Structures are given as C-alpha cells and as structure tokens.
Amino acid sequence: MGPTLKTCGELLRPLRALMALKQVALQRGHFADQVPYAAAGLLTELVHRGECRASDLAHHRIVDASVVSRQLGQLEQAGLITRRPDPADRRVSLLRATPDGERAVAELERRKAEWIASALASWDDAKVRELTRLLGDAMDDIRRHTINEGICPAGPGTREGTR
Structure with missing residues (x-):
C-alpha cells in the first residue's frame, strides 16, 4: 500500500532542513579544506567504492556525467585521485583515490562525525x-x-x- 501523499509531504520538511544544514556547514567552512566542496562527495564515494569508471560514479550519485567530469578534474589537479586505462576498454579510465585523497576523506569524515556528535549529544x-x-x-x-x-x-x- 505504501505511505500517503500527506505523510510523504510531512517528510519533506525535515529533509529540506537537513539539506539546509549541509549548506550552513559549507558557509561556515566546516568541511572546506584541501578538498573542493562540490567534489568532496565524489571523492568520498570513490574512497568507499574503490577503483571504478567515471560513468559508474555518475550513475550511482544520480548526476550528469559532465558534473562528475568537472569534479574529477578538480580532484586530479589537487592530487587526490589518479587515472589509469581500463584494461577491458583502453578508451576508458579507471579512477582511484590517492593516499592523500584517502587521508582527506578520513579527516573530512572525522570532522563531520564530531560535528554530528556535538549536535546530537x-x-x-x-x-x-x-x-x-x-x-x-x-x-x-x-x-x-x-x-x-x-x-x-x-x-x-x-x-x-x-x-
């Protein structure tokens, strides 16, 4: 049967508030260090998923490939990811977080966890x-x-x- 439209509409309010908090964190600079903010989620995804294609990242994050491409360029320029040819299709690159990228994600995740722990004390x-x-x-x-x-x-x- 599923939930009613009214109930789902009620869920939108706290979801909007949650998204607004993400923006507040950005504006206060909580998570913007060496990782470009827009690309931080993509880097985190890559660290957790492991080596994969850009198209796989775009599909999983439900974003357009052009968005992923720009963000990957930022991450590569910052030395946080590397590319290598896919042995199955050399026209495509496989992406992987560098050790610096992995450390940046670990620090970002730690800071976010501290922020949430403080808020939910x-x-x-x-x-x-x-x-x-x-x-x-x-x-x-x-x-x-x-x-x-x-x-x-x-x-x-x-x-x-x-x-």
Whole structure:
C-alpha cells in the first residue's frame, strides 16, 4: 500500500532542513579544506567504492556525467585521485583515490562525525543507530526508484539521454 501523499509531504520538511544544514556547514567552512566542496562527495564515494569508471560514479550519485567530469578534474589537479586505462576498454579510465585523497576523506569524515556528535549529544547510540538504519533504507529505496525510473537529475519528468 505504501505511505500517503500527506505523510510523504510531512517528510519533506525535515529533509529540506537537513539539506539546509549541509549548506550552513559549507558557509561556515566546516568541511572546506584541501578538498573542493562540490567534489568532496565524489571523492568520498570513490574512497568507499574503490577503483571504478567515471560513468559508474555518475550513475550511482544520480548526476550528469559532465558534473562528475568537472569534479574529477578538480580532484586530479589537487592530487587526490589518479587515472589509469581500463584494461577491458583502453578508451576508458579507471579512477582511484590517492593516499592523500584517502587521508582527506578520513579527516573530512572525522570532522563531520564530531560535528554530528556535538549536535546530537543528548541522543544515545541506539537512537542514532535507528536513525541511521531508517535514513539508509529510505535513501536506498529512493535511489533505486530514481535509477529504475531513469529520472535525470536535470529536472522532474526528464529521462537520462533525452536532453
């Protein structure tokens, strides 16, 4: 049956607030050191996924390949990633985080965890784990639905490859 539109509409309020907090963190410079902010998520994804193609990163992050390409250029210029030819298709590169990239992500993740721990100081671990599980489940389902529907991040109702 699924949730009602009213209930899902209510969920949008805290999701908008969560996204606004991300912007506040950016504006206050909490996470902008050696990693260009726009590319930090991509570098983190690459560290966690391991070596892969740019198209795989774009698909998983549900963004246009041109966005990934610009961000990868920034990361490469900063010495945080390397490229090598894909042995299966030498026209394509495989990307990997450098040791400096891995250290930058570890520091970024540590600082984010400290920020969240401070903000949620009155919560216990069980409550944080439950929130983690629920958000993870929701994001997995939303990502899967978005990818399966072929919805392009450019806007509602558009499909990948139809620009």
